Amino acid sequence: MKRSTLALSIGALLAGGQTALAQDMPSAEEMWRIIQQQQKQIQELKARVEDTDMKADAAVEAVESGGGTGGGATWAETTQIGGYGELHYNNLDGSGGASDKDELDFHRFVLFVNHQFSDNIRLFTELEIEHALAGEGQPGEVELEQAYVEMDLNDYHRAKAGVFLLPVGILNETHEPNTFYGVERNPIEKNIIPTTWWAAGAGLSGELGQGFSYDLGVHEGLRITDATSFAVRGGRQKSAEADASDLAYTGRLKYTGMPGLELATTLQHQTDITQGSVANAGSANLFEAHGIYSKGPFGLRALYARWDLDGSGPETVGADEQFGWYIEPSFRLNEKWGLFARYNEWDNRAGNSSQSEMTQVDVGVNFWPHPDVVLKADYQMQDNDNGQDQDGFNLGVGYQF
Known part of the structure; x- marks a missing residue:
């Protein structure tokens, strides 16, 4: 094949390829529409991320403030449990x-539960069992000795x-x-x-x-x-x-x-x-x-x-x-x-x-x-x-x- 024929063939192929590419490429209007759709999708994704971050921050704040059902650790910090008890033996x-007295008695068993609602509001409670056993015909009593705000x-x-x-x-x-x-x-x-x-x-x-x-x-x-x-x-x-x-x-x-x-x-x-x-x-x-x-x-x-x-x-x-x-x-x-x-x-x-x-x-x-x-x-x-x-x-x- 002569060189002139080869050059003509290559030129024809290139021209055909460019024509095909020109036919496949979107117009300027279509390109603008695609860009706007992509921009909208980006904004939606950004809004979802920001909403997720806000919910996460709110959950952390609720835990730290002891609110809701998820405040376990901080609830433990603001609530105190204590108590006291005493066993006596009397030989009189x-x-x-x-009368004579020869007696063993667990005289008192007491539990405290105190809670700090805020820096200036708190609860104090005290529950006591006297003489170990309470009920009809029994020597002891269950008593609420303190419960105040x-x-x-x-x-x-x-x-x-x-x-x-x-x-x-x-x-x-x-x-x-x-x-x-x-x-x-x-x-x-x-x-x-x-x-x-x-x-x-x-x-x-x-x-x-x-x-x-x-x-x-x-x-x-x-x-x-x-x-x-x-x-x-x-x-x-x-x-x-x-x-x-x-x-x-x-x-x-x-x-x-x-x-x-x-x-x-x-x-x-x-x-x-x-x-x-x-x-x-x-x-x-x-x-x-x-x-x-x-x-x-x-x-x-x-x-x-x-x-x-x-x-x-x-x-x-x-x-x-x-x-x-x-x-x-x-x-x-x-x-x-x-x-x-x-x-x-x-x-x-x-x-x-x-x-x-x-x-x-x-x-x-x-x-x-x-x-x-x-x-x-x-x-x-x-x-x-x-x-x-x-x-x-x-x-x-x-x-x-």
Whole structure:
């Protein structure tokens, strides 16, 4: 084939290929339409990615704030579970008509569940089983001792509403077994105050400066129905369908402005301590004052409490004045061992205006193998005006967590 023929053939092929390519290529209008469709698809994909990111951020925020059902880890950080318990062994010899006592008793098993809703709103609860077994014909009870919501009003004042422990005495608010000496709680804060004492209502508390603080409360009152003794302890309603015909008012002033020192006094008033159930009874007033001092290994506690009941009913049975006091020095030998002695004197009449004064001396030792675990042993000696004494020893183990 000649070169001219070959060149013509190649030129024809190229021209045909270009014609085919020109026929296959889209027009300018079609190219613009394709570009717009692709741009729309890109925008849709971008919007989907942004929406996914927003949902992921919202889920993370919900978890971190403890909201929803997925806040497990943070819920654990804002909710606290604790409690305490104590087992007692009492070996007491009765005289003058008092009974002997040889008994093992898991006196208290308590669980706390507290929750922090926000920086200034929190919940406190306390559920207790007394004497290990509750139910009809059983010695124990299941009791809700605390269930209240507290809110900060500002940096120095708080308000609360619900069921709470009343601000009176030393042990009523702080009674975990590793925080006090002796197997049993002292008889003054058992029979006169009476610990443990809680009520449904509302309260205010706060700091006044210079080491002073206050507590105020309006709450259910006592309801004493036993007109033969007017024993205060039997009047606790325990917030169980409590008769609120006559409310009680409690106020406390406390000073803690010096290291190792606490001084406090509480006043309470109730217009009718029987809620109208006893015609010849009237108002009741409680006065309590105590001091706590510690310096190095030496410790000292002292408390005085007094009830004044108006009306001819309490006066007739000699229960119009019920009072008691104790003093308790103690000494820490080291971090694990401590010794104490306590003198108690009280008179709650018990329906008998004569020979009703009671005294008890306790001496004993506490051993803390861990700061939150305690083993206790003490010996008690009574000298009561009615001659009905119980002398002997007590052993106990307690814990808190």
